[in-house]
Amino acid sequence: xxFLGWMRRRKTQVSARQSQEITELAExxxxxxxxxxxxxxxxxxxxxxxxxxxxxxxxLIQGLPAPRDASKQAWATDPYIHAFxxxxxxxxxxxxxxxxxxxxxxxxxxxxxxxxxxxxxxxERRTLGVALEGDVMHSDVPQTTINFSDHKVRIIASTExxxxxxxxxxxxxxxxLEGLARFASGKSRREVLERxxxxxxxxxxxxxxxxxxxxxxxxxxxxxxPGEQARLREQVAENDQELAQLGNDAGALERQLECLAEVFxxxxxxxxxxxxxxxxxxMNVLLAPESAAPAHEIxxxxxxxPGDPPLVRSFALVRFARxxxxxxxxxxxxxxxxx
Numbered sequence: 001x002x003f004l005g006w007m008r009r010r011k012t013q014v015s016a017r018q019s020q021e022i023t024e025l026a027e028x029x030x031x032x033x034x035x036x037x038x039x040x041x042x043x044x045x046x047x048x049x050x051x052x053x054x055x056x057x058x059x060l061i062q063g064l065p066a067p068r069d070a071s072k073q074a075w076a077t078d079p080y081i082h083a084f085x086x087x088x089x090x091x092x093x094x095x096x097x098x099x100x101x102x103x104x105x106x107x108x109x110x111x112x113x114x115x116x117x118x119x120x121x122x123x124e125r126r127t128l129g130v131a132l133e134g135d136v137m138h139s140d141v142p143q144t145t146i147n148f149s150d151h152k153v154r155i156i157a158s159t160e161x162x163x164x165x166x167x168x169x170x171x172x173x174x175x176x177l178e179g180l181a182r183f184a185s186g187k188s189r190r191e192v193l194e195r196x197x198x199x200x201x202x203x204x205x206x207x208x209x210x211x212x213x214x215x216x217x218x219x220x221x222x223x224x225x226p227g228e229q230a231r232l233r234e235q236v237a238e239n240d241q242e243l244a245q246l247g248n249d250a251g252a253l254e255r256q257l258e259c260l261a262e263v264f265x266x267x268x269x270x271x272x273x274x275x276x277x278x279x280x281x282x283m284n285v286l287l288a289p290e291s292a293a294p295a296h297e298i299x300x301x302x303x304x305x306p307g308d309p310p311l312v313r314s315f316a317l318v319r320f321a322r323x324x325x326x327x328x329x330x331x332x333x334x335x336x337x338x339x
Contacts, residue, residue, distance in 0.1 A: 022050050028169065029176040029260065036260075039253050046257060049264035056267045057171045061164050064273075064301070067115055067317040070095060071324050079296030080316060083280055084120060084148045093334060096326035098153035105322050113321045114156050115163040119218035121150040122302070122314040129285065144286040146278065148314065152219025163317065167217060171271055174214040178270050178306050179260035214271070214305045218313035274302045 026043040029050075030036045039045070068074070072088035074081045085091045095101055104114055129143040155170065157163035263270060279287040279295045287295045305311040326334075 018051075022047055022054070025050050025054065025172055029172055032173070032176050033180060033256065036253060036257055039257050042257060046261050046264070049261040053172070053175060053264040053267040054168075057168050057271070060271070060273055061167050061171075064164070064317055065299075067160055067163070067319040070118065070318040070320045079280070080298050082282070082296065083146065083278075083284055083298055084118070084151070084316070092324050092326055093331075094151040095153055095320050095324065096331060100154045101156055101320065102325065104156045105325060108158060111158050111322070113319055114158070115160050115317070115319055116153045116156045117163070117167065117217050117315055118318045119150075119152045119154070119313050119315045120148045122300070123147045123149070124286070146280060146284045146286055150219065153318075153320075154219060155217045160317070160319075170214055170217050174305060175263050175267055175270060176260060179263040180256070181306075182263060183256045183259040214303060214311070218303055218305070218311065218315055270306050272304045274304065276300045276302065 023043060026046055029046075030042065036042055068078060068080055070081055070091055072091050075085060075088040075091050076082070081091060085094060101114060101116065105111065108114075123146075125145045125147060127143050127145055128140045130139050130141060155163070155166055157166055277297065277299050279289065279291070279297050281287055281293060281295055287293055300314055301316060302312060302314045305313075
């Protein structure tokens with residue numbers, strides 16, 4: 001086979017894979033509002049927007065740094081892990097407290113390490129401290145301290161590739177939710193019912209799956225209990241009855257599909273990852289570029305997710321070993337020591 005023939009065959013294979021991927025994405029995003037499948041040729045109509053969004057989202061995720069080893073040993077050598085956790089013990093404690101990570105290792109008995117997204121809240125606090133200027137030590141010097149808290153580990157995979165792919169899928173879930181929310185601006189009774197049903201069904205599915213979209217990837221959302229899930233099911237059923245009495249409104253479904261396509265086409269306006277370089281001391285004090293004090297440099301990743309309110313969370317891709325998990329008894333002892 002000549003070179004041109006090889007290129008044509010490769011292009012055909014790539015196109016076939018992408019076509020299948022877009023078809024699967026179309027089915028995934030319409031699961032949050034299944035009635036969209038009543039729109040004639042809904043897959044074909046949303047396909048160009050999905051292709052455009054997929055290029056953007058994949059580029060975003062492929063550009064993320066490689067996962068970092070998260071361990072008590074890494075705390076002393078990795079400036080990122082050192083900045084994220086207060087002590088070496090906090091590293092093991094933070095990951096061991098994740099129910100999702102514990103379940104992952106229980107179900108994957110032959111897996112020695114897990115790849116995960118570590119989501120955190122980052123705060124900046126103005127304080128007064130001491131600083132060395134030349135040979136003179138000054139007190140009451142204004143400083144900014146960087147603090148990381150609310151560590152969450154919920155999205156986990158057995159390989160780096162699988163983790164990145166899961167993040168891509170969750171980003172499409174988030175874009176779908178944003179498209180449904182955009183459609184929810186209608187004012188007529190019919191459109192209000194469509195809005196309520198769409199958002200409630202989406203929310204219900206999120207709860208049943210223990211979180212879908214970027215909020216579950218990064219953490220920071222309030223978890224709902226069985227009582228709220230039951231209440232949402234009742235509201236969905238009530239709205240479904242009212243919609244059934246009004247009959248099907250093809251125009252409303254058409255507009256809803258158009259809203260989804262608009263959001264996918266403009267995906268970069270709804271999902272973004274900011275990279276912020278920081279120079280930090282060993283105590284997480286933010287240092288100026290011209291400071292001669294010992295410092296570690298990190299490039300902090302922060303995701304911006306739309307919503308009410310919007311979600312802003314710092315995060316990192318990490319790799320955590322099964323051997324670093326604390327036992328259940330050790331966690332109980334840790335909790336007892338705080339009482």
